[in-house]
Amino acid sequence: xxxxxxxxxxxxxxxxxxxxxxxxxxxxxxxxxxxxxxxxxxxxxxxxxxxxxxxxxxxxxxxxxxxxxxxxxxxxxxxxxxxxxxxxxxxxxxxxxxxxxxxxxxxxxxxxxxxxxxxxxxxxxxxxxxxxxxxxxxxxxxxxxxxxxxxxxxxxxxxxxxxxxxxxxxxxxxxxxxxxxxxxxxxxxxxxxxxxxxxxxxxxxxxxxxxxxxxxxxxxxxxxxxxxxxxxxxxxxxxxxxxxxxxxxxxxxxxxxxxxxxxxxxxxxxxxxxxxxxxxxxxxxxxxxxxxxxxxxxxxxxxxxxxxxxxxx
Amino acid sequence: xxxxxxxxxxxxxxxxxxxxxxxxxxxxxxxxxxxxxxxxxxxxxxxxxxxxxxxxxxxxxxxxxxxxxxxxxxxxxxxxxxxxxxxxxxxxxxxxxxxxxxxxxxxxxxxxxxxxxxxxxxxxxxxxxxxxxxxxxxxxxxxxxxxxxxxxxxxxxxxx
Numbered sequence: 346x347x348x349x350x351x352x353x354x355x356x357x358x359x360x361x362x363x364x365x366x367x368x369x370x371x372x373x374x375x376x377x378x379x380x381x382x383x384x385x386x387x388x389x390x391x392x393x394x395x396x397x398x399x400x401x402x403x404x405x406x407x408x409x410x411x412x413x414x415x416x417x418x419x420x421x422x423x424x425x426x427x428x429x430x431x432x433x434x435x436x437x438x439x440x441x442x443x444x445x446x447x448x449x450x451x452x453x454x455x456x457x458x459x460x461x462x463x464x465x466x467x468x469x470x471x472x473x474x475x476x477x478x479x480x481x482x483x484x485x486x487x488x489x490x491x492x493x494x495x496x497x498x499x500x501x502x503x504x505x506x507x508x509x510x511x512x513x514x515x516x517x518x519x520x521x522x523x524x525x526x527x528x529x530x531x532x533x534x535x536x537x538x539x540x541x542x543x544x545x546x547x548x549x550x551x552x553x554x555x556x557x558x559x560x561x562x563x564x565x566x567x568x569x570x571x572x573x574x575x576x577x578x579x580x581x582x583x584x585x586x587x588x589x590x591x592x593x594x595x596x597x598x599x600x601x602x603x604x605x606x607x608x609x610x611x612x613x614x615x616x617x618x619x620x621x622x623x624x625x626x627x628x629x630x631x632x633x634x635x636x637x638x639x640x641x642x643x644x645x646x647x648x649x650x651x652x653x654x655x656x657x658x
Numbered sequence: 659x660x661x662x663x664x665x666x667x668x669x670x671x672x673x674x675x676x677x678x679x680x681x682x683x684x685x686x687x688x689x690x691x692x693x694x695x696x697x698x699x700x701x702x703x704x705x706x707x708x709x710x711x712x713x714x715x716x717x718x719x720x721x722x723x724x725x726x727x728x729x730x731x732x733x734x735x736x737x738x739x740x741x742x743x744x745x746x747x748x749x750x751x752x753x754x755x756x757x758x759x760x761x762x763x764x765x766x767x768x769x770x771x772x773x774x775x776x777x778x779x780x781x782x783x784x785x786x787x788x789x790x791x792x793x794x795x796x797x798x799x800x801x802x803x804x805x806x807x808x809x810x811x812x813x814x815x816x817x818x
Contacts, residue, residue, distance in 0.1 A: 362708035363741050370715045370737045373722075373730030374776060381729045388723030399683035463687030465694075465773065466725030466732050498726060506726070 386501050397504065400460050401474055404604065453616070454488065454607040455479055460504075469512035471495075471600070473608060476503045480610035484568060488607045492574030492597035493517060493562060497608065505608075509600040510575075511541045519545055519575055520563040526552040527563055530575050530594060533582075539601070543576050543594040550588050554578050560594050561619065570612065572619025659747060662704045665814045673697035673806065674717060682724075691802035692766060692795060694721055698736045699765040700803060702743035714740030728776050735772035739765045753817060755804055763800035767792055 457473040475481050477500045485497040487507050495509035508515055511532050519530040528547040535541045545560055558578045564571025574597040582591035677693035680686050694717055702710035718733030743765055770792045
């Protein structure tokens with residue numbers, strides 16, 4: 346009989362078993378991403394499902410729901426106010442139709458509730474309570490009231506997991522709101538998560554981008570719609586060998602306190618949402634231009650109003 | 659080595675359940691102590707290294723289900739520290755609260771270090787480990803673990 350409890354043989358066997366288990370653990374790490382995804386999905390759909398469902402249930406019951414109702418009531422009041430100014434509303438409607446804005450945007454955004462993962466290794470990611478059955482796909486943009494929040498990375502039936510802009514792999518093709526400079530926006534980690542900012546890289550050296558200039562998605566690459574606010578320039582980071590400049594961008598949306606987002610579904614290239622986030626002085630109405638497609642069993646999200654001011658916790 | 663008993667199973671299982679309920683179910687995130695690591699380390703105190711490594715791997719992989727920053731990193735880290743924890747019991751037989759606290763704090767810090775080196779998280783391993791946050795989290799884990807262990811011992815009268 347094997348001496349498993351003690352002695353040289355027992356120690357050898359224990360060491361072999363331990364090494365085997367550690368090798369198995371390493372195997373999971375080096376498993377290609379396409380094979381990791383099904384394992385993660387299976388675990389989320391089984392072992393973690395009760396916990397995710399618990400958070401979804403609590404999220405719908407907690408005060409956020411009543412806050413949402415209050416904001417809805419405020420919006421309804423605004424609608425009533427605007428309705429009293431029928432002539433202006435009618436003019437706006439005609440102008441919008443004339444511009445073909447509605448046709449260009451299309452009903453391509455669905456509201457979703459944000460579920461916090463809160464586990465080690467899931468930093469800069471979040472779950473949303475819409476998934477493949479609602480039309481969400483890998484690469485769907487996630488927008489918040491203030492602007493761009495992130496992008497969906499993994500989708501299952503009724504949920505999806507997304508990264509926010511603080512994730513090291515987040516990138517977005519960006520431009521200044523005057524369309525003069527283009528570049529790539531990427532995250533820059535601060536000492537604490539609250540200090541994370543964005544960096545606009547690759548801007549041409551000859552272009553001056555002053556503090557306060559709004560940075561929007563450029564729509565290049567067709568991952569994100571054009572014209573979604575990313576943030577506001579607060580200063581220059583550095584000049585790269587005399588050819589390019591990098592600028593520090595204060596994000597339009599902070600991910601920490603968000604509870605509801607909008608997720609793009611079935612988006613095709615060329616979508617321009619610039620008008621949905623016009624600055625207050627340029628906006629012809631307080632009503633949002635971004636249309637919502639509301640799936641069953643989800644709460645209507647208050648759509649975007651103006652850039653920057655909303656969406657921050 | 660103290661044998662693995664049914665109450666001990668319930669205790670370790672309870673820690674794991676509490677971890678996922680608080681962090682994921684209630685959405686409290688990192689405001690709550692890392693009871694996953696505490697469960698793996700405390701479980702390892704009554705297991706041989708292979709069993710401890712298997713326990714660490716199992717609970718770590720479940721945790722990694724929500725991670726595409728570095729899938730498997732927590733599983734590997736907990737497997738290593740649990741195995742080392744079990745191995746250490748063959749050389750150190752301390753059962754005082756101070757000893758167990760030090761064991762939990764060191765194990766938690768080492769687990770974070772391994773996971774960070776494997777690339778987990780938005781910032782790199784060195785800034786994180788040097789910032790003091792890792793030590794703070796390890797201390798939080800250790801204190802929570804020792805308090806819950808004391809409660810367990812108070813109820814069951816078992817020695818560690």
